[in-house]
Amino acid sequence: MCGIYGSTIVYNESQVKEKLRRTSFRGPDQTGCKVYKSDNYSIVFGHNRLSIIDLDVRSNQPLSYLDHIEIVFNGEIFNFKDLKDKLHKKGYTFKTTSDTEVICAAYLEYGENCVNHFNGMFAFVIYDKKKHQFFGARDRLGQKPFYYYHNRRDFEFASQISSIQLHNTNLTISEHAINSYITWETIPDPLSIFNEIHKLLPGYAFVFDLESGKLETKQYWDIDYKGENIFNGDYKEAQSELKRLLSDAVKIRMFADVPVGVFLSGGVDSSIVAAMATHAYDTKVKTFSVKFNDKGFDESIYAKKVADHLQTDHNIIECNYNEGIALIDNFHHYFDEPFADSSAIPSMLLAKHTKKQVTVAISGDGGDESFSGYHRYNWINQGSKFMKIPYPIRLIMSKLTGLAPHYKLKIISEFMVYNSIESIYIDSKTDKSFSQNTGLKDPKEVDELKYLLHNNKNLIERVSDFDIKTYLNWDINTKVDRATMAYSLEARSPFMDYRIVEFARSLPSEYKFKGKNQKRILKDVLYQYVPKEYFDRPKAGFTMPFENWFRKELKEYVLTELDTKSLMEIPGINYQDVSNKIKKHMDGNANHYPLIWKLLVLKQWLNNNKGYEIR
Structure with a gap:
């Protein structure tokens, strides 16, 4: 896991170093930089390494392979040993025991199709000196970020937007991205907060011709x-196959030349990962969970119960006010653009x-989307009736x-006037806190709607697909x-x-x-490792007690x-409506903490990025 950077724009040495230093937290073990020159172009590749x-x-x-391949790579190729063999x-030879060289050799052997041979999380760029081109890709599900700037002549890329932003004088803030952020709580791919910078979509590769x-x-x-x-086996066969796949997925992710641990919340997903990790690891597995001091937010007792059963070396981290x-104050520094989860x-x-x-x-991230775990899947299923x-x-x-006074009945009343259950879900x-009178594209009109609005699958499967392409990628x-x-x-x-x-997509x-x-x-796979009664409780989220904090501390x-003045400075929102919602929250008449947090994050980012035109 690292931070990558590269550009065909000519920056001086101190500017390049500053760009790399800005995201050095991604890879503090070593910073590397190389400059490549030809008659027609100049290239700089940079890398912040976290040694794994x-x-x-x-x-x-940057790493050289043979005489004409240069690479910067962020992530891991988990099947690199099999691929290396x-x-x-x-006939390929290797001078290291890392997965980076394997990407290079695979590129030479399979060309652009090499990405289909990788099982991993990755964002990489290869400079092919013979072809005078960049070839790069982002992993299938978007676990690793990839930002780029392209003005039809020059190309600049990085793991985080701030490395491109520094010393680039051609950027403007996107009002459409701000509206999209307020709508989705994050900025959907391929947008970024800047009009001129984009994200490479998950499951996509690219070629940039340097000439x-x-x-x-x-x-x-x-x-x-x-x-x-479609999976054609029965339930027991599916259960057996899922156990095999999960076991192998955990096992190959436990390989590293540094210490490995497991995040354990005590829920189904993290518990099954922890259980399989204990079976794949020779030594006692370290597990970690968070404990909140505020009443109603502490789920650490459940994690401790699972950890005791699995006999892990469990560590409970107390979250204090x-x-x-302190993290809120520095939030923008690490996230680079507004993010409201x-x-x-x-x-x-x-x-x-x-x-x-x-x-x-x-x-255990990703289990809810693939295996229908969110609460909303239940109510959307009921609502479809x-x-x-x-x-x-x-x-x-x-x-x-x-007309009923009950809050839930009023929500049901609102939903009944919709034309479709899909519209309700969206x-x-x-x-809807932004103004529809901005003249910009409706931020709800994303390309990913094609995964929801079709008739090839039933409702739950379509909702799951949509969440994989949106919530899992954009947010999680x-x-x-x-x-x-x-x-x-x-x-x-x-x-x-x-x-x-x-x-999971193939299962009934x-x-x-x-x-x-x-x-x-x-769950049926999990119960082979941990008693079923440990999970007889409502599903819990991973949240902060902001509702109370915003009314008190x-x-x-x-x-x-x-x-009011600050709200009026935020483009695209109905500031009067938002101001009323904040007042209702403070009075205890409603819970609008998600909106308040969203606007605090946006305002913090705007305060730290003054001087850019918004359009």
């Missing part, structure tokens, strides 16, 4: 949203203290239930990457092994979600940062 595999200086980057038999300045991107992988690949506030704060705390003992942490009622009757029912996941992966990299900790998730994602829905039993098949901070 082959700690020797021979694996430092195959390439060795084809012409032409950039071409191409998708090499996607989920099967058409429902063409002062430490949480408040669970990023406890994720950063977990990473900060975990790093004191290990350099790699295995997580209401949508079968003829619309005129639903309209009457809506008016009647809307609105439930988005915020961004949060995990930035929160862990802020403390030079590498996070690996077995559930994002593409083999498991593809297998009832294998994953039957009756009210969500993640059915995953942080009240003055919120009212100062988000006063």
Whole structure:
């Protein structure tokens, strides 16, 4: 896990060093930089290394392979040993024991198709001196970030936007990206906060021709949203295959030349990862969880119970108010652009203290999307039954239930007037706090809607596909990457092994979600390791007690940062409506902490990035 950088724009030496230093927290073990010149162009490659595999200086980057390949690479290729053996038999030689050389050899052997041979999380760029081109790619699910600037002549790329932003005088802030952020709580791919910088989409590769300045991107992988690949075995066979895949996914992610641990929340996903890790590891596995002092937010007791059963070396990290506030103040420095998932704060705390003992942490991220684990899958399933009622009757029912004083009935009343359950789902996941009169594209109109709005699969499968392409990529992966990299900790998730994602997409829905039993098949695998009664409780989220903090300890901070004048400076929002919501929250009449946190993060970013035109 590292930070990569490269550019065809000519910067002086001190500027390049500053760009690399800005994100040195991603790789504090070594900083490398090379300049390549030809008659027609000049190139700089930079790399901040977090040493995980082959700690020797021979694996430092930028790395040269043979006489004409240069590479900068962020991430891990988990199947690199098997791939290395195959390439060795084809005549390729290797001077290191790292996975970086394997990418180079695979590129030479398989060309642009090499990405289909990689099982991992990655973002890399290869400079092919013979072809006078860059070839690069981002992993299938977007675990590793890749930002780029392209003006039809020059090309600049980095793991984080701030490395491109420094000394680049051609940037403007995107009002559409701000509206998208307010709508989705994050900035959807391929957008960034700047109009001129983009994200390479997950599952995409690119070629940049250094002579012409032409950039071409191409998708090499996607989920099967058409429902063409169907598992034909029975439930027991599916259970056996899932156990095999998960076990291998955990095992290959436990390999490292540095200490490895496991994030353990006590939920289904992290517990099954911890269980399989204990079986794959020869020594006692270290596990880590967060404890909140605020009532109603402490789930650490469940993690401790699982850890005791698995006999792990368990570490409970206490989250206190002062430490949480300190992270809020520096939030923009690590996330680089507005990001509103408040669970990023406890994720950063977990990473900060975990790093004191290990350099790699295995997580359970990605299980909910593939195996129908979120609460919303249950209510969307129930709500779809209401949508079968003829619309005129639903309209009457809506008016009647809307008169009831009960809050939940009022929500049901609002949903009954929708034309489709898909529209309800989209609105439930988005915020309408921006003004529709901006003249810009509606931020809800994302290309990923194609994974939801079709008839190839049933509703739950389509919702899961949509979440994999949106929430998992835009939110979860961004949060995990930035929160862990802020403390030079590498996070690996077995559930994002593409083999498991593809297998889960092939399973019948009832294998994953039957009756009210969500993640059915995953639980049945888990219960082979940990007693079922440990999980007879409601699913918990990974959140901070911001609702109370904003009314008490942080009240003055919120009212100062988000006063009327400050709200009017934020483009695209209905500041009067937002101001009323903040007042209702402070009065205890509503819970609008997600909106308040979202605007605090945005305002902090704007305050630290003054001088840019917004358009």
